[in-house]
Amino acid sequence: MIQVSYLYGIGKGKILKVLKSGTHDLSKLGNTHEHNDSVVSQCVSFTASCYGQPGETDMTSLRYKVWTNKMGNQKLNSAPKLRVLPPTKAAFEQHVHRAHLQTAIWRSALDADPPDLDPVKFGWSRNTNVNKLEPIALDADVSPAPESVLKMIKCGCSSTSPCSTSRCSCCTARISCSAFCACHGDNDCKNPQTISGVMDEDDGDDADTGAIGEGGDSDA
Numbered sequence: 001m002i003q004v005s006y007l008y009g010i011g012k013g014k015i016l017k018v019l020k021s022g023t024h025d026l027s028k029l030g031n032t033h034e035h036n037d038s039v040v041s042q043c044v045s046f047t048a049s050c051y052g053q054p055g056e057t058d059m060t061s062l063r064y065k066v067w068t069n070k071m072g073n074q075k076l077n078s079a080p081k082l083r084v085l086p087p088t089k090a091a092f093e094q095h096v097h098r099a100h101l102q103t104a105i106w107r108s109a110l111d112a113d114p115p116d117l118d119p120v121k122f123g124w125s126r127n128t129n130v131n132k133l134e135p136i137a138l139d140a141d142v143s144p145a146p147e148s149v150l151k152m153i154k155c156g157c158s159s160t161s162p163c164s165t166s167r168c169s170c171c172t173a174r175i176s177c178s179a180f181c182a183c184h185g186d187n188d189c190k191n192p193q194t195i196s197g198v199m200d201e202d203d204g205d206d207a208d209t210g211a212i213g214e215g216g217d218s219d220a
């Protein structure tokens with residue numbers, strides 16, 4: 001079975017509550033006769049309600065509203081974690097394509113002649129080296145952040161013990177390394193800011209997050 005990802009902090013309870021409210025439905029999801037754009041719009045409206053912003057029809061503006069609301073509830077010295085935000089528009093569309101495919105498969109479970117759907121057209125890419133399907137986080141032509149931001153915040157440390165000297169631009173600027181750095185901000189990174197950032201992530205404020213299926217990929 002193909003897995004789809006879930007939205008961080010939005011659990012089954014929330015999803016069911018919005019469904020039961022009757023104000024939104026997901027009738028187009030899994031209906032292969034529907035145009036992709038209208039499936040995505042229906043999912044945006046539904047997701048906006050799950051994030052407490054009914055009536056919102058644009059992912060970018062939803063993300064901004066959730067961010068400003070969270071900021072209003074935070075102490076000034078801590079910013080909300082990025083994962084509590086809805087996905088970006090580009091990432092969300094890929095999620096919807098995968099959910100659409102999975103739902104189409106379920107909807108046709110009892111059909112003698114189910115539609116022959118190619119996962120590659122629904123948010124997956126085929127890795128022929130390992131003979132596996134991999135979720136597309138972002139389209140190849142979509143940058144994870146504006147070019148100017150990427151230039152500002154990344155370092156190029158790529159030794160076996162990266163970011164351990166003052167030549168690391170992130171260390172010098174006293175900011176955490178991130179996925180944009182050559183070190184990817186992962187466990188090998190010796191930037192002390194990165195290490196404290198990683199530990200801070202694990203404070204277990206996680207709600208029931210098994211909303212749509214098991215986690216197959218992460219939010220971008």
Ligand SMILES: [Zn+2]
Nearest residue numbers: 155157163168
């Ligand atoms: Zn570095």
Ligand SMILES: [Zn+2]
Nearest residue numbers: 155170177181
């Ligand atoms: Zn860095």
Ligand SMILES: [Zn+2]
Nearest residue numbers: 163177183189
């Ligand atoms: Zn680093």
